[in-house]
Amino acid sequence: MTDLDRAFARARLGDEGGFAEWVGRVERPIRASLRPYARAVDVEGVVQETLMRMWVLARDASRELSGEDASLRFAIGMARNLARNEARRYGREVHLPAGDPPEPAWTDPPADPLLRRAILECLEQLAGQPRRALEIVLRFGHRANRALSQTLGMTSNTFLQNVARARKQVAACLEGKGLDLREILS
């Protein structure tokens, strides 16, 4: 049994901590599996909906998933089905990929201490309003942009400009450290 399977087994017992650990391990591969659907659907929404449904499935004693990392494989299939359904609902089928794209390669655990250290170093280099804006987004990014911009006393546009500027600086900093972000996040 893998660490991923163990985390999902805890979620099946109603353990939210186990589910949180499982989410931390699967979010990146699920998102990467939706890369070919990015022009057809709101990927962020589909990832969230998939994770919500996996919590419901985990709590359903009548559902059995067998095989190593079966929960992740099932979640990726669910995510892509959701994406296709959403694309039809939005009338955006023309942007769907042809056939079923190959699943992305993934490694477990997803946390990379070297990447984390590099990110923290790059965040430290930010200054001024871009730093303030990005910091609040990273800590409270699950809240609406409008609320965050008001907290900082910025207009929505200024806030978004600062966040975009800061994120670009961090991306450039990471690439300056020799980190290929596209490869890391794929």
Add this chain to the structure above:
Amino acid sequence: MSERQNDLLVESCVTAFRERDAEGRFVPPAAWWDLPPEALDELYERQALARELERALDPRGLSGTARVVLERIGG
């Protein structure tokens, strides 16, 4: 659409925050509908990076996406 406008529209969609409709289904941000295909590719890349930065700062290593979901199942 100017590059700056496009940039702001993309940025406004990067957030993990999503409204839900009356049936509980997620609703894409209003700006998402106005983005051309190439901008949606750019949005994907920015979201992936944003979630990685959130994970790096979070004590439990959770992204904004994970926090939204855990808040919903906990609430």
